[in-house]
Amino acid sequence: MFNLVRNEWEKIFRQISTYIMMGLLILILIVTAGMMKYLDSKEKAENQDWKQELMAENENLKQQHEDMQIIGPKDLIEQEIAINEYRIKNDLPPVEERTVWTFINDSISLIPFAGLFVLIVAAGIVANEFSWGTIKILLVKPYKRWKILLAKYFTVNLFLLLMLAILFVCASIIGAVLFGTGDSSSNVHLAYVNGQVKEQSLFLYLVKSYALNSLSVFLLAAMAFMISAVFKNSALAIGLSVFLLFTGETATKLLASKFEWAKYSLFANTNLMQYIDGMPLVDGMTLSFSIWMMILYFTIFQILAFLFFLKRDVTA
Template sequence: MLSLIYNEWVKICKQKSTLLMIALLALIVMAAGGLTKYMESKAGPAAGDWKQALQAENTSLKQNMEGAEIVAPSLREYTNKQIAINEYRIKHDVAPAKESTVWTFMNDSADLISFAGLFVIIIAAGIVAHEFSWGTIKILLVKPFNRWKILLSKYIAVNLFFLLMLAVVFVIAGATGFVLFGTGVAANNVHLAFVNGAVVEQNLFLYLVKTYALNSLSVYLLVAMAFMISAVFRNSSLAIGLSVFLLLMGGTITNLLASKFDWAKYSLFANTNLMQYYDGMPLVEGMTIGFSITMILIYFAIFHLLAFGIFTKRDISV
C-alpha cells in the first residue's frame, strides 16, 4: 500500500504543473502582503481613542437590539458575544490591533486557501480520469493490488498534496507577515473568544491553526467531489468545471438560498464553515455545530461510496 501511495506521489511531483502551482500560490500570498502594506501606508496610522470607539460600538449595538421588533436568537447571541468581547478589551486594556501584524496577516491569508483548493482540485480531477484518457488504466490494474487499494492510494496522494498546499499558504503567510509587518505589541497578540458565557484569552498561534483547518473543510469536500467525478465519469473537464464553479459560487448561492429557505441548511456549503460557530453566527437559525458535522460526514460518505463503489465494480475499457 505504501508503495502505491509513493508511486502516486511521485507522479504528482513529476508533473511540471505541480511546481508551477506551488510557486504561483506562494507568489499570490506574497502579493497579498505587499498590497496590504501598500494600502496601510497610504491610509496612515489609525487615529482616536480605541476605548471610546469600542464604547460607541457597544452603544450602537445595544440600541439596534432594543430598537428591533424581531431579532433572531442567533443574531442576538452574536451581538451579545461582540459586546462582551469589547467590554473585556476595555476592562483589561487589551487594545485591538491598529495595523497589520504577522498574526493578523496570517489570519487574513486563510481566505487564500481557496486558491490552494483550486490547484488541488485540478490534481484530483485528473488523477483517475487521465489514466483512462492516456490508456494507462489497464496497465495499472494488472498489478497485484485490489482496485480499492489503487483508488485509495490516489486519494491519499491527493490529500497529501492538499496538506502541502495548506502548509505553503501558512508558512509563506507567516514569513511574509513577519518581514512586512513584524509581530506587533505582545499584549495585543491574543485571541479573545466567548466560551460558556465568558470571554477567555486563547493562544493566537493555536487559533490560527484551527482557523486554517476549519476554513479548509469546504475545499476538502470539493476535492473529494472532484475525485469522485474523476473516478465515476472518467472526465477531468467535468470534475474541474463543476468543482471550481462550486468553489467560487457555492457559498454565495447558499447564502442567497438561506435568506429565504430553511432547507438551505442541508446544503454542503451551509455546513462547511465551522468558524461560524466560533467567530460568527449560524447561517440558518437553529443550526448547531453537531448538525453541521453530521451533514459533512453524510456528504463525505456519499462521495466516497460513489467513487469506490463504481470504480471497483464496473468493467474497465479504454
C-alpha cells in the same frame, strides 16, 4: 500501498503544472503581504481618533440593521456592532500593529486559492488515466482496484496537506520579515459568542481557524475525486467543484435566510467556525449536526467513487 502512493506522488511532481501552482500560491502571498504593508502605513497616518470613527460606524450599522427586513441572531451587523462597542469600552483600537501571527490569520482567506489547485489534482488523478489510456497499464499491475483508487485518494489528501503547509510556512516567513513577531499581549482575537464579545488567544484561534477552514476544501476534493472516478471527465470535476468552492457558501447563506432546509446542504455545515464564533447559519444547527452531515456527504462521495471504479469495464 506505500509503493502505490509513492507512484502517484511522483506522477504529480513530474508535471510542470504542479510547480506552477506552488509558485502562484507563494506569489499571491507575497502580493497580499505587500498590499497589507502599504495599507498599514496609510492607516497609521490617518486613523487617529479611532473611537469617534467606531461610534460613527456603529450608527451607520444600526441604521442598516433597522432597514433590513430579515433580522436574526446570525446577523453579522449585530456582531460587528457588539465588537466595536467592546473595543470602545475596553480601549482596544481596531488597527493594531500587524505581526507574523495576524498575517497568518489573514492568510486563511487564501485557503480557497490553495484549494483550487488541490481540486485540479483531485479532478484529474483518475480521469486523466482514462483520457491518456494509461488506466489499462495501471490495472494490469498486481494490485486490487480498491487499493489503486485508495492510493490515489490518499495522494490527493497528501497534496492538500502540502499546499496548506506551503501556505502556512510561507505566510510565517513573509509575515516575520515584513511585520515582525510583535508583542504577544496584542495578539487577541475578539469573538462573538452567545450574544457576548469574548477575548481569545489569537494563536489558538488561528490554529482552530486554519484547520476548520480547510474542511470545505477537503470535502470538495472528495467530490471532485468522485466525479473524476464516476464520469471519467476532469473538466466536469474541475468546473463543478471550483464553481462550488467560490459560490457555494454565498448561495447557501442566501437560501438559509429564507429556507430552513438549507441546513442540510453541504456548505451550511463545512464552516465549523460558525460555532467557534457563536453564529450558526441556521437557527437550531449544532456542531454535532454539522459533523454528522459532513460524514454523510463524505461517505456518499466515497461509495460512489469506489462503486463505479470497481465495476467499470476498461478492457475495451
